[in-house]
Amino acid sequence: MAPRANWKGFLRLSLVTCPVALYPATSDTEKVSFNQINRKTGHRIKYLKVDAETGDEVTSEDIVKGYKVDTDTYIEVTKDELDEIALDSTHTIEIDEFVPKADIDNRYLIRPYYLVPDGKVGHDAFAVIRETIRSMDKVAIGRVVLTNREHIIALEPLESGLMGTLLRYPYEVRSEKEYFDDIQDVKLTKDMLDLAKHIVEKKSGAFEPELFEDHYEAALIDLINKKRAGAPIAAKAAPKTGGNVINLMDALKKSLASEKDAAPAAKVAKETVREAVKGKKPKKRAEGQREMLLPISGKGGKEAAAKPAPKEAAKKADKPVRAPARAKKAG
Numbered sequence: 300m301a302p303r304a305n306w307k308g309f310l311r312l313s314l315v316t317c318p319v320a321l322y323p324a325t326s327d328t329e330k331v332s333f334n335q336i337n338r339k340t341g342h343r344i345k346y347l348k349v350d351a352e353t354g355d356e357v358t359s360e361d362i363v364k365g366y367k368v369d370t371d372t373y374i375e376v377t378k379d380e381l382d383e384i385a386l387d388s389t390h391t392i393e394i395d396e397f398v399p400k401a402d403i404d405n406r407y408l409i410r411p412y413y414l415v416p417d418g419k420v421g422h423d424a425f426a427v428i429r430e431t432i433r434s435m436d437k438v439a440i441g442r443v444v445l446t447n448r449e450h451i452i453a454l455e456p457l458e459s460g461l462m463g464t465l466l467r468y469p470y471e472v473r474s475e476k477e478y479f480d481d482i483q484d485v486k487l488t489k490d491m492l493d494l495a496k497h498i499v500e501k502k503s504g505a506f507e508p509e510l511f512e513d514h515y516e517a518a519l520i521d522l523i524n525k526k527r528a529g530a531p532i533a534a535k536a537a538p539k540t541g542g543n544v545i546n547l548m549d550a551l552k553k554s555l556a557s558e559k560d561a562a563p564a565a566k567v568a569k570e571t572v573r574e575a576v577k578g579k580k581p582k583k584r585a586e587g588q589r590e591m592l593l594p595i596s597g598k599g600g601k602e603a604a605a606k607p608a609p610k611e612a613a614k615k616a617d618k619p620v621r622a623p624a625r626a627k628k629a630g
Contacts, residue, residue, distance in 0.1 A: 306445055307417055308390035310461075312428050317421030319392070321443070321463065324411035331519045381447070389444040392452060392463075394428070397437040403453060407466045414454065414461040429456050494551040501555070 304320035335344040348357050364381070365373030392414075416425040432439050432455060439454040443463070451466040525532060 304417075305412070306443065308392065308443075310392045310394075310414065310425065310428060310441075312394045312431070312439075315424050315427060316391075317424035317428070318417040319414050319421075319425065320417040322413045322415070324413050324462065330513075330516060331523070385447060386444050386449055392441045392443045392454075394439045394441045394454070396440050397432070397435060398440055399436075400438045400455065403438065403466070404472075406472050409450075409465040409467055412452075412463045412465070413457070414463045425461075429459075429461055432456055432461075491548060491551060494548075494555055497555050498551070 302322055304322055306321040308319065308321075309316050310319045336342060337344060348359075348362065349355060350357055363378075364376045366376060367373050416422045428439075441452050441454060443450055443452045443465075445465075451468070452463045453466055454461050454463050456462075522532070
């Protein structure tokens with residue numbers, strides 16, 4: 300099942316226009332998620348929309364949007380009124396300007412999307428726009444409307460397509476001054492900086508995101524599989540702390556020494572992971588975590604969760620297979 304586009308419309312640079320589709324470049328659907336359940340019955344909790352004063356349930360047709368102006372005072376805004384102020388450019392990404400990528404403050408970045416030609420027509424126009432941006436070594440700035448809200452989007456070439464990154468408006472970015480004003484201006488010696496640089500050099504390497512491991516996600520899956528298999532859950536030992544740093548120079552020297560000792564083992568471990576990643580066959584699509592978990596026999600609840608799983612199912616938990624992820628709508 301092919302991923303579903305969050306948005307379809309047109310990309311326009313002056314008089315050059317082509318149909319395009321926008322797809323999310325990231326996904327959280329692979330992560331383990333939880334439902335809230337009743338401890339006594341094992342049933343899932345259901346939420347109802349109720350009147351805050353009367354406690355009566357309110358039907359969907361009687362619910363409208365309201366802007367709070369004072370305690371218990373709201374300005375009601377109807378759907379027709381919102382439709383009246385809807386932007387005309389809901390189906391067009393119009394490129395307004397080109398800027399150097401270095402000029403975009405990282406704090407303004409929200410989330411990335413993939414922009415591709417939509418259908419069999421318009422590939423020539425799409426290529427013209429893409430290669431124009433590439434040749435100028437700049438980022439195209441445009442606007443796109445998602446869920447009735449207008450967003451600034453920065454477009455840059457990515458292989459044969461375009462990557463569009465939503466940007467925040469200035470009023471959404473807080474000034475750093477209110478946080479940094481109390482930081483003390485300290486004087487550092489050259490020896491301290493040299494030692495710190497040596498530590499950085501020992502830890503330096505190439506950016507390889509495929510080697511990143513989500514330890515918490517792995518621990519969650521292991522916990523759930525153990526509970527489903529009826530295995531005992533061992534209490535985690537308290538982490539060891541290094542204590543308070545009394546002398547900064549001594550701490551830097553000890554850090555450098557520990558990095559030298561740990562470097563060979565860390566290098567071997569990283570090479571092992573890298574080779575394992577290279578040895579895996581490439582997957583055609585994103586995968587989810589659902590099939591990583593052992594199946595439960597029965598209807599669920601406490602009895603099912605505590606029931607030991609067959610040996611075959613327990614073995615599958617060691618090397619779980621992920622299920623296909625579903626594309627999310629932009630919000």
